[in-house]
Amino acid sequence: MSFEIARSGINAVSGSLEAISNNIANSGTYGFKSSRANFSAMYAGSQANGAEVSSVSQSLEKSGGLLNTGRGMDAMIQGRGFFAVKDSAGQQVYTRVGIFNVDKDGFVVDANGRKAQGYNAVLDANGRPVPGAGLGAFGDLKVPTGQIGALASDKLQFNGNLSADWKVPGAPGPLPAFNPNDPTTFNSSITSVAYDSLGNKHSSTQYFVKTAANTVQVRYTVDGALQAAPVTTLNFNAQGQLTAVPAATLNVALTNGANPLAIAIDYTGTTQFAGETTTLTNNANGNAAGTMTGTSIAADGSIIATYSNGQKQSVGTLAVANFANENGLVAISDTSWEASVETGAPLFSRPGTATASALSTGAIEQSNVDMTGELVNLMTAQRNYQANTKVISAENEMMQNLMQAV
Numbered sequence: 001m002s003f004e005i006a007r008s009g010i011n012a013v014s015g016s017l018e019a020i021s022n023n024i025a026n027s028g029t030y031g032f033k034s035s036r037a038n039f040s041a042m043y044a045g046s047q048a049n050g051a052e053v054s055s056v057s058q059s060l061e062k063s064g065g066l067l068n069t070g071r072g073m074d075a076m077i078q079g080r081g082f083f084a085v086k087d088s089a090g091q092q093v094y095t096r097v098g099i100f101n102v103d104k105d106g107f108v109v110d111a112n113g114r115k116a117q118g119y120n121a122v123l124d125a126n127g128r129p130v131p132g133a134g135l136g137a138f139g140d141l142k143v144p145t146g147q148i149g150a151l152a153s154d155k156l157q158f159n160g161n162l163s164a165d166w167k168v169p170g171a172p173g174p175l176p177a178f179n180p181n182d183p184t185t186f187n188s189s190i191t192s193v194a195y196d197s198l199g200n201k202h203s204s205t206q207y208f209v210k211t212a213a214n215t216v217q218v219r220y221t222v223d224g225a226l227q228a229a230p231v232t233t234l235n236f237n238a239q240g241q242l243t244a245v246p247a248a249t250l251n252v253a254l255t256n257g258a259n260p261l262a263i264a265i266d267y268t269g270t271t272q273f274a275g276e277t278t279t280l281t282n283n284a285n286g287n288a289a290g291t292m293t294g295t296s297i298a299a300d301g302s303i304i305a306t307y308s309n310g311q312k313q314s315v316g317t318l319a320v321a322n323f324a325n326e327n328g329l330v331a332i333s334d335t336s337w338e339a340s341v342e343t344g345a346p347l348f349s350r351p352g353t354a355t356a357s358a359l360s361t362g363a364i365e366q367s368n369v370d371m372t373g374e375l376v377n378l379m380t381a382q383r384n385y386q387a388n389t390k391v392i393s394a395e396n397e398m399m400q401n402l403m404q405a406v
Contacts, residue, residue: 003395008050009388012039015053016381023369024378030067031096031335032367034059034374060326064096064368066360072296073100076365079357081320082337084346085114086140092117093336094321094329094346096365102295108141108303108316112334115140118301119317119350126151129313138348141303141316145292148307150199153286154262156192156250158206159269160279163187164240166210180207180221187216188277192284194222196258199288204250204263214238214272222252222261232265236272287311299358301351320356321346 016037026032040054066076075098077083082094099111108116118141122133126149166187170176179185186207194202207219211233218232232248245268252261263284290309298304301318323329328342339346349356 003392005048005050006388006391006395008042008052009391010385012037012051012053013381013385013388015056016377017385019056020374020377020381023374024371026335027367027369027371027374029335029367030099031064031365032369033062033064033096033331034367034369035331058327058329058331059368060329062368064366066363067366068363070362072294072362073102074098074364075100075297075301075318075359075361076363077320077351077357078360080326080355081322081351081357082326083110084117084319084321084348085110085112085336086117087112087114091338093332093334093338095334095336097335098297098359098364100297100318102143102145106143106145108143108318116318117141117348118303118319121315121317123315125149129315135317135350138319141318143292143295143303143305143315147289147291148309148311148313150195150197150289151286152197152259152261153194153284154264156194156204156263156265156284157281158190158192158265158267158279159271159281160190161271161273161275161277162208162210162216162234163277164272164274166216166277168210168212175209175211178207178209178219180205180219180224180226185209186219190279190282192282194261194263194284195286195288196254196256196261198256198258200256200258201288202252202261204284206265216272218248220250222250227252232267234267234270234272240271240273242267242270297359297361299352299361301359317350318359319348320351321348322355323347 019035019037023034035056035058037053038055038057039051042049042052082096083098084092084094086092100108100116103109110116119135120137120142122130122136124130127144128148169185176185186209188208189205191203191205194204202223205221209217211217214236216234220227230248232246235243237243248265250263254260288309290307290311292305293308294306296304302314303316304312305315306312323346324344325342328340329337330340331337352358
């Protein structure tokens with residue numbers, strides 16, 4: 001009987017050594033989760049019958065260290081959760097290794113070529129996200145690899161300080177007729193760049209003319225041509241603040257086949273204080289057409305596409321999967337897991353919302369193996385193995401002595 005008990009002990013220790021050796025072998029594997037062999041006693045009725053490895057548990061709740069890579073398509077889940085990917089056979093598995101790329105067909109894939117799962121953006125005919133559409137359909141995450149169309153400018157925001165020290169042009173005589181080519185007929189000017197519906201650039205210049213103590217008139221040119229309208233009046237109070245924000249829309253007919261420009265100009269925040277004339281904001285929306293030049297991942301899982309025209313936009317969102325019982329996940333090759341009956345259905349969320357953890361971008365998760373602890377476990381297993389072999393040796397010696405006595 002002692003032989004069988006010692007043999008079961010050796011078998012149990014061998015199972016523990018398998019878990020320990022696998023942990024040590026994967027100490028440098030990204031996203032790896034260490035495992036531990038759990039022993040339990042065996043009995044035949046009330047008679048002790050040795051030991052066995054009753055289960056192998058995974059330390060899924062323990063995160064590995066963060067390794068900064070600086071690579072735009074690398075991401076690490078900061079807490080619980082898994083990236084979902086599908087292999088070529090359509091099997092959905094889960095991984096903690098956030099090394100992604102965009103393949104030749106525009107699919108977001110992991111380092112093993114499996115397609116990442118997420119929410120595809122709802123895009124319009126020009127390849128731009130539809131405002132208010134929210135997250136798109138869930139499935140294979142695909143990035144539109146073409147270009148985005150031009151966006152005509154329809155808003156221009158300007159604010160700054162129009163110096164109270166300005167003199168009225170022509171004073172003490174009459175106000176001269178405005179002439180954009182004669183700097184004596186205005187006090188200051190600022191030029192903005194606007195785009196038409198075809199993506200052509202247009203130069204729009206505002207000319208500020210002080211007409212009274214607390215009044216500044218604004219005239220406009222587009223591509224050097226003086227516009228008859230609008231003529232905007234900015235009225236300031238004694239504290240240098242606008243008494244009201246005027247409505248000003250610059251309407252320009254174009255001859256290049258593009259739609260007419262209609263740019264609403266917002267002067268909110270403009271002041272009239274003594275001292276320097278300053279410009280704080282001078283931004284018009286709109287842009288030319290552009291071709292995608294690269295992608296990166298944001299902390300909320302958004303796939304951010306960068307274009308040759310300097311624009312950036314979200315073209316999809318990586319999903320993070322959580323499980324009611326993540327310890328029921330079954331480990332498979334390629335540092336991945338598959339769901340089982342014990343895990344329950346995966347719960348998908350955008351990173352940083354609900355139960356899904358946010359992402360650390362430009363980084364990947366290292367193995368969570370504690371090498372020092374594993375070496376201690378290895379020495380302990382070795383002692384247990386030696387003790388069990390000692391029992392077999394002692395039992396064998398006792399049997400020999402018994403046989404000799406007979």
